[in-house]
Amino acid sequence: MNCNVKLPKSANGLPFVSILISNWNGAEVTDRCISSLLEFTDYPNSKFNIIVVDDGSTDNSVKFLRQKYLKRIDLIALENNFGFIKGNNAGIKYIIEKYDPHYILLLNNDTQAIQKEWLKKLVERAEQDEETGMVGPKLMFPDGRIEWSGRRKESKSLFLIFQTISAGFNPGVGKNQREAECAGFVGEANTVSGACMLVKTELFRKVGLLDERLAPMFGEDVEYSFRAWKSGYKVIYRGDVDIIHHESYTIEKFKKELRSKKTYWALRNGMIISRTYFGFWKTLVFGLPIFTLAALLDKRDKSAGLRVKNMKFRQDFLKNIFLLAKAVYFGLLCNKHVLAMEAENHSAQGM
Numbered sequence: 001m002n003c004n005v006k007l008p009k010s011a012n013g014l015p016f017v018s019i020l021i022s023n024w025n026g027a028e029v030t031d032r033c034i035s036s037l038l039e040f041t042d043y044p045n046s047k048f049n050i051i052v053v054d055d056g057s058t059d060n061s062v063k064f065l066r067q068k069y070l071k072r073i074d075l076i077a078l079e080n081n082f083g084f085i086k087g088n089n090a091g092i093k094y095i096i097e098k099y100d101p102h103y104i105l106l107l108n109n110d111t112q113a114i115q116k117e118w119l120k121k122l123v124e125r126a127e128q129d130e131e132t133g134m135v136g137p138k139l140m141f142p143d144g145r146i147e148w149s150g151r152r153k154e155s156k157s158l159f160l161i162f163q164t165i166s167a168g169f170n171p172g173v174g175k176n177q178r179e180a181e182c183a184g185f186v187g188e189a190n191t192v193s194g195a196c197m198l199v200k201t202e203l204f205r206k207v208g209l210l211d212e213r214l215a216p217m218f219g220e221d222v223e224y225s226f227r228a229w230k231s232g233y234k235v236i237y238r239g240d241v242d243i244i245h246h247e248s249y250t251i252e253k254f255k256k257e258l259r260s261k262k263t264y265w266a267l268r269n270g271m272i273i274s275r276t277y278f279g280f281w282k283t284l285v286f287g288l289p290i291f292t293l294a295a296l297l298d299k300r301d302k303s304a305g306l307r308v309k310n311m312k313f314r315q316d317f318l319k320n321i322f323l324l325a326k327a328v329y330f331g332l333l334c335n336k337h338v339l340a341m342e343a344e345n346h347s348a349q350g351m
Helices: 027-040 061-068 084-098 118-126 155-162 201-207 220-230 249-253 255-296 315-333 345-350
Strands: 017-023 049-057 073-078 101-106 111-113 132-140 146-148 186-188 196-200 234-245 297-299 311-312
Touching: 017 027, 017 084, 027 049, 027 061, 027 111, 049 061, 049 084, 061 073, 073 084, 084 101, 084 201, 084 220, 101 118, 101 201, 118 132, 118 186, 118 196, 118 234, 132 201, 132 220, 155 186, 155 255, 196 201, 196 220, 220 234, 220 255, 255 297
Parallel strands: 017 049, 017 101, 049 073, 132 234
Antiparallel strands: 101 196, 111 234, 132 146, 132 196, 186 234, 297 311
16 A cells, blocks of 8 residues: 555545445446535635445446446446445555545445434544544435434443444434434444544554455455454544434345345354454354344334334245355354355356
């Protein structure tokens, strides 16, 4: 990576931010995302830029985005499909080598900005102290209910292992703002969401890029949050900043190709993260029961929180038992240095 001098701060002290958006066959949602950024980002135009990394799209994404946003975005067109994590890492490397900004904001293409000062608030909190490495907002469903919120930082392994597979017990999930004032706190959290994650460039240099053992996707935000605070950085949640998230656009659009793989990736990656940070035995004793339930049960209402009445058994019971066993082998039992080398590298070809 090229360690050039950082771009200077503006007269009002705001640092430079590069916003990185990953796209795969999602021209329409990426267009909506970029349009919302340009409309609702009250931040000096000279102090932020937008980079789109196209992950081998086969639709008209590259042509469309280049024509519409020729002078407003950098577009990195990857020749092959590498999956969400590796695609983002390619974008992060590009940004650091070309711009070396103070911050890089990872943003899902299925998000929308709705508050004028959303970016300014995230940056201002990150600038409050040198120890802050990451800052993230609250995510909202389009209907105004909470899709994701931060959970105050805690130290008990059981709760942290649960975070590797689900945020369903985070405050206010599935509720509207009035019912869930507890989701509006600002402070240290276990994790922030990778759907909108502001990261100090310094952190990428010191602790590395997103964990490619988890490729092609799922859990990279949890792992990076854990890595940040294990390395002495603060992970901050700003519950007073809202971003709309049209969750899992890619999974929903390509149900037949990807939905069957989602459960396996989530289970495997949860076990990899748990084993990495809490060890084999805690993962086995505390984690395996959690992962088993996650493999067999699903929410009736995907937008609601985790409640007994909202749970149901997944279809294809035997298939999910097989996926669980496969996840245990690759995520928990394999040597940690080869933990996911065989874990669906070929799957990224269908991403």
